[in-house]
Amino acid sequence: MEHPENSAEFEGLTVNSGVGPVSIVNPYLKRGRFARRQLTAGDYVEGILRGDVSVLGQAVTLVESTNPAHQVIAQEVIEKCLPYSGKSIRVGISGVPGAGKSTSIDEFGIHVLKEHGGRLAVLAIDPSSERTKGSILGDKTRMEKLSVHPDSFIRPSPSAGSLGGVARKTRETIILCEAAGFDKIFVETVGVGQSETACHSMVDFFLLIQLAGTGDELQGIKRGIMEMADGIVINKCDGNNVDKCKLAATQFRNALQLFPKPESNWEPKVLTYSGFYAIGIKEIWDMIYEYIDFVKKNGYFEFRRAEQSKYWMYESINEQLRNNFYQNPTIADLLKAAEKSVLDGQRSSFVAAKQLLDSYFALLH
Numbered sequence: 001m002e003h004p005e006n007s008a009e010f011e012g013l014t015v016n017s018g019v020g021p022v023s024i025v026n027p028y029l030k031r032g033r034f035a036r037r038q039l040t041a042g043d044y045v046e047g048i049l050r051g052d053v054s055v056l057g058q059a060v061t062l063v064e065s066t067n068p069a070h071q072v073i074a075q076e077v078i079e080k081c082l083p084y085s086g087k088s089i090r091v092g093i094s095g096v097p098g099a100g101k102s103t104s105i106d107e108f109g110i111h112v113l114k115e116h117g118g119r120l121a122v123l124a125i126d127p128s129s130e131r132t133k134g135s136i137l138g139d140k141t142r143m144e145k146l147s148v149h150p151d152s153f154i155r156p157s158p159s160a161g162s163l164g165g166v167a168r169k170t171r172e173t174i175i176l177c178e179a180a181g182f183d184k185i186f187v188e189t190v191g192v193g194q195s196e197t198a199c200h201s202m203v204d205f206f207l208l209i210q211l212a213g214t215g216d217e218l219q220g221i222k223r224g225i226m227e228m229a230d231g232i233v234i235n236k237c238d239g240n241n242v243d244k245c246k247l248a249a250t251q252f253r254n255a256l257q258l259f260p261k262p263e264s265n266w267e268p269k270v271l272t273y274s275g276f277y278a279i280g281i282k283e284i285w286d287m288i289y290e291y292i293d294f295v296k297k298n299g300y301f302e303f304r305r306a307e308q309s310k311y312w313m314y315e316s317i318n319e320q321l322r323n324n325f326y327q328n329p330t331i332a333d334l335l336k337a338a339e340k341s342v343l344d345g346q347r348s349s350f351v352a353a354k355q356l357l358d359s360y361f362a363l364l365h
């Protein structure tokens with residue numbers, strides 16, 4: 001470009017033509033040179049047993065993967081971690097959206113780590129997470145204090161479709177966390193029914209968070225969920241809500257009296273607290289530790305864990321049988337035709353199902 005300053009008029013002043021901007025990236029740096037090496041099952045196990053949270057996180061991603069090759073490594077890692085698992089307290093925490101689960105878990109976690117030491121993993125089972133893109137624990141910032149605590153590990157719900165699949169992955173993640181030295185596990189679940197059953201089948205203590213409402217709170221919860229609870233806690237017992245919470249607690253206590261005594265012989269307790277103002281947190285955890293002592297002494301702790309292992313064996317068989325059926329390419333083709341014939345009214349649902357299953361069993365021979 002011709003610069004006017006270079007004219008004779010401004011003699012003595014020379015402006016050089018500029019040079020292009022220099023790249024801020026080192027052109028000699030080869031891409032991929034430091035790419036992450038694919039870990040072997042042995043590497044994962046070694047890292048997990050060392051308590052390395054980064055390796056643990058990668059192993060959990062592997063467990064959650066639907067890629068068959070990843071699953072092979074994941075199962076090997078789980079198998080090898082199994083002997084190091086089991087030495088923890090597992091607590092399920094359930095409540096409808098808005099009950100204050102995240103606020104409470106943040107406080108519970110900080111309290112437990114401060115009073116009892118150790119390391120805490122917070123996991124979740126959320127069957128809706130595929131649709132809502134992870135509504136619970138989806139955003140780690142919801143647990144402000146725990147998410148920056150050096151002894152905590154927070155993992156959102158796997159989004160694996162069926163509830164059975166999601167729950168199995170959470171259970172497998174518990175094994176990995178325990179092998180990595182996490183001796184306290186929280187499993188958060190959203191209070192909508194089936195996910196409670198799945199959560200209950202992998203924890204030692206099932207805590208139900210409730211809210212005081214209009215005086216007819218009991219109508220809203222299914223009896224089955226209340227029966228599963230080892231403790232019911234009424235949140236938001238603060239400000240002008242205290243009386244309502246106390247009343248709700250009495251109603252829950254009365255309702256629990258009508259239920260048969262649980263197998264554990266433990267009488268579920270009802271407490272009130274405020275997660276937001278951190279009031280009554282200690283009482284809840286004293287209750288949970290009292291329960292753990294109680295069931296360890298009477299043998300129920302071990303019994304429940306053994307029953308849970310049995311349950312998960314059957315769940316695993318069911319899930320794999322189902323997957324094997326639906327993922328069979330021949331069946332996948334036949335299914336489409338069968339579905340159409342059922343919709344067109346040419347075949348009954350039962351006949352179509354029987355024909356498909358017969359074809360499947362024939363393929364197995």
Ligand code: GDP
Nearest residue numbers: 096097098099100101102103236274275276277
């Ligand atoms: P989640 O959907 O069950 O995880 O519920 P959140 O923890 O997100 O809480 C839902 C809302 O209730 C938030 O606006 C919280 O600030 C509020 N909240 C939670 N705990 C308390 C409490 O103890 N007292 C009061 N007053 N509000 C609370």
